Amino acid sequence: MPDPRGLSNEQLLALVASARWFAAKDRVPEEAEVVGVPVEDGVVTLAIVEVRFGPGTHEHYLVALGADDEAADAFERPEVAARLAALAGVPSEGARVRPLGVEQSNSSVVLDELHVLKLYRRLEAGPNPELEVLRALAVAGFANAPRLEGALTTEGPPLETALASITSLVASAGGGWELTLEAFRDDPSWLPERAWRLGEVTAAMHAALAAQDTEPHFAPEEPSAEALALLAAEIDEEIASTFASLPDDDALGAVAHRAEDLRDLVHELAAVGPSGLAIRTHGDYHLGQVLWATEDDWVVIDFEGEPARSLPERRRKRSPVRDLAGMTRSFAYAGDAALLLTGVEAPDGWVDACRTAFLDGYLSLADERLLPSSRTGFDRLLGLFELEKLVYELRYETRNRPDWATIPIVGMLRLLEPVT
Amino acid sequence: MTGAEHWFEASPDWFKTAVFYELHTRAFFDSSDDGSGDFRGLRQKLDYLQWLGIDCIWLLPFYPSPLRDGGYDVADFLTVSPEFGTVDEFASFVEAAHERGMRVISDFVMNHTSSEHPWFQESRLGPDNPKSDWYVWSDTVHRYEDARIIFVDSEQSNWTFDPVRGAYFWHRFYHHQPDLNYENPEVAEAMLDGLRFWLDLGLDGFRLDAVPYLFEEEGTNCENLPETHTFLRRVRAEIDAHYTDRVLLAEANQWPEDVVDYFGDGDECHMAFHFPVMPRMFMALRREEARPMVEILDRTPPIPDNCQWGLFLRNHDELTLEMVTDEERDYMYAEYAKDPRMKLNLGIRRRLAPLLDGGRDEIELMHAILFSLPGSPVLYYGDEIGMGDNLYLGDRDGVRTPMQWTGDRNGGFSRADFAQLYLPPLMDPVFGFQAVNVEAQLRSPTSLLRWLQRFVALRKEHPVFGLGTYESLATSNPRVFAHVRTHENDTVLCVHNLARSAQAVELDLSRFEGRTPVEMTGRTPFPPIGQLPYFLTFGPRGFFWFLLEEESADA
Numbered sequence: 001m002p003d004p005r006g007l008s009n010e011q012l013l014a015l016v017a018s019a020r021w022f023a024a025k026d027r028v029p030e031e032a033e034v035v036g037v038p039v040e041d042g043v044v045t046l047a048i049v050e051v052r053f054g055p056g057t058h059e060h061y062l063v064a065l066g067a068d069d070e071a072a073d074a075f076e077r078p079e080v081a082a083r084l085a086a087l088a089g090v091p092s093e094g095a096r097v098r099p100l101g102v103e104q105s106n107s108s109v110v111l112d113e114l115h116v117l118k119l120y121r122r123l124e125a126g127p128n129p130e131l132e133v134l135r136a137l138a139v140a141g142f143a144n145a146p147r148l149e150g151a152l153t154t155e156g157p158p159l160e161t162a163l164a165s166i167t168s169l170v171a172s173a174g175g176g177w178e179l180t181l182e183a184f185r186d187d188p189s190w191l192p193e194r195a196w197r198l199g200e201v202t203a204a205m206h207a208a209l210a211a212q213d214t215e216p217h218f219a220p221e222e223p224s225a226e227a228l229a230l231l232a233a234e235i236d237e238e239i240a241s242t243f244a245s246l247p248d249d250d251a252l253g254a255v256a257h258r259a260e261d262l263r264d265l266v267h268e269l270a271a272v273g274p275s276g277l278a279i280r281t282h283g284d285y286h287l288g289q290v291l292w293a294t295e296d297d298w299v300v301i302d303f304e305g306e307p308a309r310s311l312p313e314r315r316r317k318r319s320p321v322r323d324l325a326g327m328t329r330s331f332a333y334a335g336d337a338a339l340l341l342t343g344v345e346a347p348d349g350w351v352d353a354c355r356t357a358f359l360d361g362y363l364s365l366a367d368e369r370l371l372p373s374s375r376t377g378f379d380r381l382l383g384l385f386e387l388e389k390l391v392y393e394l395r396y397e398t399r400n401r402p403d404w405a406t407i408p409i410v411g412m413l414r415l416l417e418p419v420t
Numbered sequence: 421m422t423g424a425e426h427w428f429e430a431s432p433d434w435f436k437t438a439v440f441y442e443l444h445t446r447a448f449f450d451s452s453d454d455g456s457g458d459f460r461g462l463r464q465k466l467d468y469l470q471w472l473g474i475d476c477i478w479l480l481p482f483y484p485s486p487l488r489d490g491g492y493d494v495a496d497f498l499t500v501s502p503e504f505g506t507v508d509e510f511a512s513f514v515e516a517a518h519e520r521g522m523r524v525i526s527d528f529v530m531n532h533t534s535s536e537h538p539w540f541q542e543s544r545l546g547p548d549n550p551k552s553d554w555y556v557w558s559d560t561v562h563r564y565e566d567a568r569i570i571f572v573d574s575e576q577s578n579w580t581f582d583p584v585r586g587a588y589f590w591h592r593f594y595h596h597q598p599d600l601n602y603e604n605p606e607v608a609e610a611m612l613d614g615l616r617f618w619l620d621l622g623l624d625g626f627r628l629d630a631v632p633y634l635f636e637e638e639g640t641n642c643e644n645l646p647e648t649h650t651f652l653r654r655v656r657a658e659i660d661a662h663y664t665d666r667v668l669l670a671e672a673n674q675w676p677e678d679v680v681d682y683f684g685d686g687d688e689c690h691m692a693f694h695f696p697v698m699p700r701m702f703m704a705l706r707r708e709e710a711r712p713m714v715e716i717l718d719r720t721p722p723i724p725d726n727c728q729w730g731l732f733l734r735n736h737d738e739l740t741l742e743m744v745t746d747e748e749r750d751y752m753y754a755e756y757a758k759d760p761r762m763k764l765n766l767g768i769r770r771r772l773a774p775l776l777d778g779g780r781d782e783i784e785l786m787h788a789i790l791f792s793l794p795g796s797p798v799l800y801y802g803d804e805i806g807m808g809d810n811l812y813l814g815d816r817d818g819v820r821t822p823m824q825w826t827g828d829r830n831g832g833f834s835r836a837d838f839a840q841l842y843l844p845p846l847m848d849p850v851f852g853f854q855a856v857n858v859e860a861q862l863r864s865p866t867s868l869l870r871w872l873q874r875f876v877a878l879r880k881e882h883p884v885f886g887l888g889t890y891e892s893l894a895t896s897n898p899r900v901f902a903h904v905r906t907h908e909n910d911t912v913l914c915v916h917n918l919a920r921s922a923q924a925v926e927l928d929l930s931r932f933e934g935r936t937p938v939e940m941t942g943r944t945p946f947p948p949i950g951q952l953p954y955f956l957t958f959g960p961r962g963f964f965w966f967l968l969e970e971e972s973a974d975a
Binding site: 030054057060125127156157216223224225226227229230232236237240244245267310311312315 | 426429470515825865883
């Protein structure tokens, strides 16, 4: 059994910095140290590694080591996964373990085709939003999410946080994103036909999240008077800094000089009136976060919020319209990326069809207390959140996938149209 | 109730890189429409403070009080004044702040109580009652005669006769604020109980008000006595033994060489305000020379590793001129208090923006200097939007008017009738709420508020400002204040032009030869540093912060 505290700086850095879930890919880690060993039981050792960067900042990551002397992450080994599941409260033989798809920020395995065990990799102090939300949804009787079966937490030091969770495996045909793309070849109306239902499920999810009105971390709140102005200021700053650092690229020409127009648009869209109650939300809602279950219905997964945001940010109560914008942008991505990814173009009006059905489905069941009081206000708030996403998309794509930058550009031009 | 450790990673040094924000619960936001701010109202404004980038909120006293000294005259240490809400509402505010990643400390008045405190009411009854020596009583005023009078404008003596007991009681501040007698172990124990009460509710620490005056001794000036330090070490040991990540911030308006004693060997207060540097920043600006700041910083002794200075431009008190020479004080009065109403005690009762004549360049420059110095900056509520003051209100009330949220009625502070407000909001055409408010400044990307938010974010990206060494840099131009901060691999060069005219300067940066200065706000690389003096030019009141990068920024 290796003592993780005995691992060298190089071994720890190799273990963490090259992993898919290492978040600070654009920074150079200088030093790593084991600062906590919350689990050490002969089969599995969980070590909290503090990775330090030049300017004096650090991040915490969780690694799982096995019983042998190897300094390699052992999470996907059957005996390790089974033991972690048991520690989280779900005994498992660990006979059948398979890793679950591509995940950016955490690691998950399927156990015995019954459970999904997730190891949280980037650790932050505070209540884990996913565990909180899954519990709240269960209490409210929301059926379209996995069932939380157990969790493994530590009280620190160095920090109080969740280490792993275990949920029921949802039997499904696949994720919304992949199914949508696959369908472009033979049945492009696959998503448009299911978007109304997706809207209804989303409305039910928000209603369930708003139902915990005696639990302070969930009780719907009247947003403060300056909530919208703060949001608008944040988006405005994002536009300014994103456009100031845009690469010199002809492909960006269509929007490169439109920063001021977008900033004007922020002000126009921020005139929402009363925006409705703020609630806990999904936080990172898109087609990749919904499964088409074998029972022919949508199931929502992955409630951790956007991995790039800090924990207080991810737990913040917000307008549920922000989730809607995540999904409508996801439709636009699928429609615009169809050619790039599948070689088949999305039919004319495909994105609009999805969007209209989704929003109409949502509004048919929505709790009106959570929304702006007028349809104009609703459309503006949705536009504002879409713009927030678009700015993030533009920054991400120009840095990481320049070929994809046309997607947010098209989206921005579409939003700008009414004001030009 | 859960403490901060539920929300934060264990980090005993958190305060060293924190940005503090000082506010009056009474002045911030009124949720109950009674004309006075409260904890429920404050809670509603946490999103704003989080957006601004605040790490720690410092609350002025919120204890029951007859309010003859802005709440520093405490009548009960163990509860919340009813106008602010209940202890439960206080605790839920602290919890909500923690949830958003912010800590909360509060004022705790160690030295004295209100004369209305039951302890004093009991003590004055006579020498035979159990609390008779909880305060400092005397039959004569001829004791401790070497102690100065602090509130020179309103008090003639540190002794006041109490007709009930027929004796004089000792008070370093107002005559309605009798000093506690720390020679009595029961008093020390009762005050420790008070601290524990709030720490158990989740509070992250205290700003210890008026700590130099806890003990008295004949033949001394009764300030900074060894017994005071012994008691502070006891407070610290008590907190370290039972709580994690809490902070004690000393208010000791003293010279740096005396203030550092309040850090002890890292076993008294975690933080102490650096009072003397503050007036010298204003002096340097008006004289257009760096010398006053450089001198006081050079005179500041090193402090233990686990300690930090608290730095500020303005606070809830007058701009204190206790820690300057008579000559310097005359200069400050002449430059910053042209109207005699602006003076109070040994200081100037004005807010930041009016002191600087509303000059945006000056306000930015002063913040840049503040944020660049070794210490944790403490902002005063309202200064982030450039609020003004009201000289026609008494004492220090002129700098404690309601926060200006919007251009609506009462500045968006309260829905009560105007006459019900605890103090009238500012309504003058320059600094009044219709001209200066959060709502309007949030909308304008070029506003002071938006600038400051970006600037706070910039400072927080670089722990060097909180953790780094400080080294002043000789310049060829006395109007330019330059220094270098270094922490681990981050080296930052801060250069500020104090003059109201354009200036040029040559700096000897040869030891950084080969490095590229990258301007920090815009990430613009400047020419690499060579052997020759490094040449910079500035606009009026301009400044640059450079990250000295080892490799070219283009690489």
